[in-house]
Amino acid sequence: MTVSVSARSDELRARVEAFMNEHVYPAEEIYNTHIDTAADRWTIPPIMEELKEKAKAEGLWNLFLAEFDQYGSGLSNQEYAPLSETMGRSLIGSEAFNCSAPDTGNMEVLARYGTDAQKEEWLLPLLEGKIRSAFAMTEPAVASSDATNIQTEIKRDGGDYIINGHKWWISGAPDPRCKIMIVMGKTDPNAPRHQQQSQILVPKDTPGVTIVRPMKVFGSDDAPHGHAEVRLDNVRVPASNLIGEEGSGFAIAQGRLGPGRIHHCMRLIGCAQRALEMMCQRVESRVAFGKKISEQGSIREDIAKSSCDIDQARLLTLKAAEKMDNGTYKDAKDIIAQIKIVAPSMAQTVIDRAIQAHGAMGLSQDTFLAEAFAYARTVRFADGPDQVHMNSLGKQLIQRYAG
Ligand SMILES: Cc1cc2nc3c(=O)[nH]c(=O)nc-3n(C[C@H](O)[C@H](O)[C@H](O)COP(=O)(O)OP(=O)(O)OC[C@H]3O[C@@H](n4cnc5c(N)ncnc54)[C@H](O)[C@@H]3O)c2cc1C
Known part of the structure; x- marks a missing residue:
C-alpha cells in the first residue's frame, strides 16, 4: 500500500525510489563483496562514497532533518516517513542518502542543543557526510x-x-x-x-x-x-x-528518541515490504512435489498475512509521525510506544516467513534477508526494548481506563 502524504513527499519518494533502483540495489553486491574479500574488513567499500556523492549531487541528502540553515529538508516526520521506508528497503540505502542511524539522531541533537562552536566542529562535517x-x-x-x-x-x-x-x-x-x-x-x-x-x-x-x-x-x-x-x-x-546544561542528558535523550524510533520503524517496514516481494517472486519460480510452491495454501496464507501486517504497521507509524508533527513528543508518546512494539516484531515475522520460503538460501549471504532479520531483532532492543514499551503503555492504559 502506498500512502500519499503530500505532493513534495510523493515527488521526493519517487526520486528516492528511482535512485534506489538505479544505484543502490546494484551496489549491494559490490558492497558486500568488498567486506567479504578486503584485506581489512573495517575499511569502507568505495562504492558507498560513490553513492553518497551521487545522492548529494541529486539533492537527495539529509532529508531527515526538518530545519537547519540551508541543510534542512523542511519535511515533516510524516512527509519523511515514506522516504525512510523506501531507503530502508536496502541495508545500505539510508547511509547513501546520509540518513542513517546513529548519525541522524546525533545531528538532530547537535542542531537542537549544540553551541555554535559544536555545530561548526561536528555538525557540519556530519551533514556533509565527511565523518x-x-x-x-x-x-x-x-x-x-x-x-x-x-x-x-x-x-x-x-x-x-x-x-x-x-x-x-x-x-x-x-x-x-x-x-x-x-x-x-x-x-x-x-x-x-x-x-x-x-x-x-x-x-x-x-x-x-x-x-x-x-x-x-x-x-x-x-x-x-x-x-x-x-x-x-x-x-x-x-x-x-x-x-546543553549539566543534568539535561536524560531530557535530550528523550527528545532524540521520537523521530529516531519513527525512522527505525519505517526502515523496517521497507525491509519487510521488500521481503514480501522477494517471497512472492521466489515461490512463483520454484516447483516442489509437482507444483509451484506459490500454489501451496500455507504459503499464500503467509503472503496474505504479511501484506496485512505490513500495511497495519505502516499506517500506525504514519499516524505516530502525524501526531509528533502536530504536538510534542509527550503527546505522541503512547503511539510511539505502539509502533516500537509493533513494527520491529512485524518485520521480524515477515522476514522470517520470507526466509522460510527461500529455503536454505534465505539464511545465507546471497539475499539481504538474514541481515534484515538480524536488524529487525536488534531494533526490538535498540532505542528502548519493546517489552519496556509494553510495560509503560500497559500502565498508561490501566491508568486511563481504570485509574
Ligand atoms: C545491534 C545493537 C546495536 C545497539 N546500538 C546501541 C548504540 O549505538 N548505543 C547504545 O548506547 N546502545 C546500543 N544498543 C544497546 C541497546 O540500546 C540496549 O541493549 C537496550 O537499551 C537494552 O539494554 P540492556 O541490553 O542493558 O538490557 P536490560 O536493560 O538488561 O534489559 C533486558 C531485558 O529486560 C526486559 N525489561 C527491562 N525493563 C523492563 C520493563 N520495565 N518491563 C518489561 N521488561 C523489561 C526487556 O525484555 C529487556 O530487553 C544496541 C544494541 C544492539 C543489539
Missing part, C-alpha cells in the same frame, strides 16, 4: 534499558570534564570514519533521578578512549560499521564539549 558518529549510552554492568542506571562518571575538573566508564553495543564506533561520540554519563549522582545525566562530546581519538572489540550480532560483527565495546579511562575533554 560519522556514535551514541554511547549502554553499559555492560547495568540494565541499560533504564537510562537512569548508567554509571559512567563525567566529573568537572577546572576547565575540563574527566570521563570514566565502560560502554558496549556502541553502533558505528568501530567505523574508521567515526570521529565523534556523544557519551551519556552522570555529572551529579545525588541530583533528582532524571537530572543526574549529561551528554558530552568525546572525539574518538581522545587519549583514554579504547575500542575494545566489535560485538557480534548472531555471530556477525556488522563490519565496517559495527557495534563496539568501549572503555573510557580518565578521558579529558574541555568543559565546552558538554551538550
